[in-house]
Amino acid sequence: MKKYTDVNTLEHVDHFIANHPLALLFISRTGCSVCHGLLPQVQELLEDYPEVQMGHVNADELEAIAGHFSIFTVPVILLFGDGKEYLREARIVHMDLFEEKLSKIYEGFLE
Template sequence: MKNLKNLNEVNEVISTVPAVLIYFSGENCSVCTALKPKIEEQVKSHLPKIEIYEVKADFYKEIASNFSVFSIPTILVFFDSKEFKREGRNISVLNFIEELRRPYNLFME
């Protein structure tokens, strides 16, 4: 995952990349640490055209508050510069991937 460190970077990525996943995490969040490699692996193997980025919400509070992220982990998925999906806290990785499959196929193929 590539790290984003300011709001301009985030907005540029969202506006220029057709499919973006932004993973909001925290430095001392054990759930974030455990979930991150699972999300990354599943997205790369099932939805390879989605670019994955990470924002450390505890360090970059301006970015988190701009996207109304108040708990971690939170995942935002954007297709064509529009927020399509938002998941937080208790995330089933397989359900998450399955819910993205149809819109992914519509936008990316």
């Protein structure tokens, strides 16, 4: 399973995105059962995408993340390429569709 970095401050979030050409943020809450079920699936999927660095934000610990990225629900998956948001999935994430989108973006960045 792909390891992730716990990101605890907005400065750390911005630094994480700026310092990884392909950065994925997984935003969840402590009591969210959907979040807890989805996280390991995303980690497993990212094993096939070694250039994507994964960060995890607990919105209960960093409430300002909601305003920072205009997030209204969890879980949220944000994929950034060179600091720009390329993909946003929220609440109900269909893994096959997510992988299809991720694959296209990933291939574009490797070219």
